[in-house]
Amino acid sequence: MSRITTAVWSRPEAERVGTTLVVALHGRGSDESSMLGLATLLPDAATLVAPRGPVPVDGGWTWFENRGIGRPLESSIKETAAALLEWLGTVEEQHTRIVLLGFSGGAAMSGGLLFSAADRFAGAVLLSGTLPWDAGLEAPEGLLSGMPVFWGNDPADPVIPAELMARSRRWLVEESGADLAEHTYRGMGHGISAEEGRDIAAFLTGVAAES
Template identity: 45%
Template sequence: MTTPVVAYAGSPDPAAPLVILLHGRGSDERQILTLAEHLPVGPSYAAVRAPIAEGGGFAWFANRGIGRPVAESLRAGLDWFRAWLDATAPPGRDVLLIGFSGGAAFAGGLLLDDPSRYRATAILYGTLPFDAGLPTTPGRLAGASVFVAQGEHDSVIPRELLDATWRYTREESGAEVLARRDPVGHGIALAALTALSAWLEQQLPQVHS
């Protein structure tokens, strides 16, 4: 895999908290970067292009069904991403993840793989990558801060995976979770975006100190 293509917004300060935006399957970094316009001022925002070309856009991993990553493909993607991240944000710099749809599954995979690496993680309209070689044991995310947003009428991500993500994060993971469901389909509700921005600001008190 090649070096990631990354689009940036927000603070150019290399010490600023780094919020990484992970797009959905078939999309790209430019589309997800528009989220930064609705999020707090202060952090640096980095939208990363997924490594696999697909459908006029890009994907984070090969699927064996919607929301069900091929374990080997997910593992390769996680390792590729971490090589970039560790070179970009040395230990000590706050890193936060915001993933949408397929990017939500990838963000969840990164979190499950190394929960202590990320200050906070948002799982938007997607599922955690269950049965893909990563631990989803009780208490795995103890100490982690997680935001979950789902659409009550989402017809893209299988309902059983959305329900499993809802249940695991809120009841089993051990994470500190803010979770919401809105009467929308597979797209970010305005109220959820407002809540995401407020939650993100709470994760970044040092930005406004």
């Protein structure tokens, strides 16, 4: 059974009470330290936590085994989703709301959490990735009704298969019911540009300010 055993925080525990919790999920082959720098994008009313994926891969970590880029194995992503939700249950009480922020494989994992328990989250930031299609997770119409969702990518991303990104965009725009903020960054590649960082900061400020 997968477990979340390591996480880094942007502020000490005594300063987290009453803040919005932003859960930052790293990409495949990376680790939690790669996400901590995103704390600079957060408003004062938010705390960032970056857990480590439970599956070792390529000298780093990931959230699930896959059958190709952006294509999780059903048993693996479901196991990790359960582990993340269990872990969140141990830290969420002191926070006013939880927002997901996932990059690349972390975006797919964020999608897995939304598909598994959308009601646990107040928003999501999905960066340079795809939602986890064909992995045994339900994505009914209206699942994210009214939820603020940031969707940012470069249409020419050299890593994520174009058909998966297109399918994800179509669902987010046409079926999810999300209050979608779609951002396109041509020439950015597979990463997070300074412009995108500024847009993320504005988005998170808005979500954290909601009552």
